[in-house]
Amino acid sequence: MTDNFLIDTFTCVWCGLTVHARAAGGQRRNHCPSCLHSRHVHDHVEGGPSTCGARMSPISIAVLRTGDWTVVHRCVRCDELTSSPVAEDDNRLILMRMAVRPLAQPPFPLEAFGDL
């Protein structure tokens, strides 16, 4: 893991960016700050490491009770879902685009809410 002299990095499986494994606050990253894609390395149903290893794409933004944002990822191969907290230097444009995505494609007419 982290050595005092070696910089701990990983390469994003989607955009190829080489990323420092720790965010500015010191917590460990689990997704690329540029494209927000992740990798399926942890098995959340049974626990422990996962044998999948496929790319995980961000599908939505969730808000915790504390008001912090988390990104929900879905594995493109086995459809498993995970959530991970947003780091300080994550791409704001992609975060905001995902947050407003449901409102851009509503399944019902939003005009009805004006009368409520």
Next chain:
Amino acid sequence: MARRTRADDRGRRAQRPKDVLHGQRSGHREQDFRCVGCRLVVPLAAPGTAHRNHCPTCLASLHVDGRVPGDRAAACRGRMAPLSVSVRPDGEWLLVHECLSCGELSANRIAGDDNALALMRLALRPLRDPGVPGAAHAVLLGL
């Protein structure tokens, strides 16, 4: 509440075949279930989906399935609260649930009779509570 149908449904994944047939259950809960959140009796038949797993009124669900929807493999039985709304590339909304007992996540397409106000509140939650520092909003508004 009509579900919007789109002309470009070509790239859409086919609906998963249903291997648990709820209608063939025996006993007095053959055609319905009682919601763990609001105790409403909900019929299993839903407009727009064959895989109803949450209450149309309060959107709460129950953690009974494991990896495959309908397998009833989870021993947890905890309450699952709606966490967020996701959108498929074809515009279908998905409801992401989080188990309050074990933290497991699951996604399910919304049904035609789901509470629109509850869904809207959920979709607006990221914009109402700016978890990213407020400066980010200002930056994005300037784009």
